[in-house]
Amino acid sequence: MSDFPHDIDLDAFWDHASSRKINQPPASAAMIAELQALLGYRLPPSYVAFMHRYNGGCPHLCCCPTEQGTSWAEDHCAIDSFLSIGRDTRYSLGGSLGSRFMIEEWGYPDLGVYICNCPSAGHDMVALDYRECGPEGEPRVVHVDQEGDYEVTVLAPNFEAFVRALVSPEVYDTSEQDYLDDLDTVAGAPFSPLLEELLEHFPDVPDLGSLIRQVALRIVHDKRCFALHADPLSHLLYDLQFWLYQNRYPVPSQEAYLEVYQDMIAFAKGFGTGGYAPDFIRDWFRARLADGHLRQAAGGLALTPAYRAQLLEQLSGFRPADPQTQEQP
Structure with missing residues (x-):
């Protein structure tokens, strides 16, 4: 040889x-x-x-x-x-x-x-x-x-x-400029057509679009880039994307969901991460099934009402404080 x-x-x-x-x-x-x-x-x-x-x-x-x-x-x-x-x-x-x-x-x-x-x-x-x-x-x-x-x-x-x-x-190495670009992306870039549609038909949380941006900003500040992995904030965005999608369309299986997942944020032309690792989504899916937060319902797989309430509580931490409720000096 x-x-x-x-x-x-x-x-x-x-x-x-x-x-x-x-x-x-x-x-x-x-x-x-x-x-x-x-x-x-x-x-x-x-x-x-x-x-x-x-x-x-x-x-x-x-x-x-x-x-x-x-x-x-x-x-x-x-x-x-x-x-x-x-x-x-x-x-x-x-x-x-x-x-x-x-x-x-x-x-x-x-x-x-x-x-x-x-x-x-x-x-x-x-x-x-x-x-x-x-x-x-x-x-x-x-x-x-x-x-x-x-x-x-x-x-x-x-x-x-x-x-x-x-x-x-x-x-x-363009890490500093990439960080600044990702801040701009999550703060103001347009959502994908699919994510826009899902938000439009989601009355449960009228300001969910802005809250998703706030979660993404926290991720960029923590990681210096917009990327979803296996951390709690990434899992929160996985939860929210699934909740949005199952509210509008049936989810018969994990594989069916993986086929559409990338069209919401992962490969979106504006507000997007530019890619994703499917194993992270599969691991999130398995974890939600194992802990009972994700269950089979009449219309397909869905997050339980109790878990949706937990997500609403989490999201409250991303809303800016109301000045009128703050204590005056």
Whole structure:
């Protein structure tokens, strides 16, 4: 097997702590041959050698410059992880969330082999592109953007050049400006059409739209960004979105709800987080079912009246104090 150039420190390249769920033992020659037959493409020797030394994981150098904007940034794309060469784990080339899955289930163009996940949880990917070289040739590396109608951006002429192009996210550190932009977003950006519709048909809390903005402002102040995870304020926004939706439409199952969830805030063009991790929503769903706050009703799954009362009590803490009720000096 040819070796990857030794002037690249691959031990320092990887974030070993974050890679544990993805990294696998080196792939055997038999496994590589099996995958090449499954995928329909010859994997380039530089890629195979690179992955032989550390088979999949999360890199420290995770940003690749681009000459045009992507859904991630105006001048680069970001990589979350390299899929391992194998078939036995979800995040492997031949796994349940591997290259063929992205083509057959997510509609990505069949241009080659998808090798890197991005932070958007599936809404953009990095691939080996064989369209010009053929299935036995040396593929270029491209970024494919689902959010941009699967627009393809060339990142490098070959895999080695791609790895050499990767830089630290510190090169593109815009955290302070991002914080200010997120404050503006949650304070005044328009809600998505679906969220606007749901608020319009929600008489229980007439000022719920402004209260959602107040919760989001608290999240941005705490995290320095608008992102929903597994913390209490994120769970509050998960609760409110579900309450709004089930008030207007039936929710027959968790999966049915996940199909519409992203249209409320996650991928909204104005007031939105720009992405989400489905496992956070699934965990919230399981927790609400387990604690009895979410139950099956005649019209589908719904929050219980007692829990809705708790949410109203929580929301009262986000309303500004009435000056007329404050004690005068």
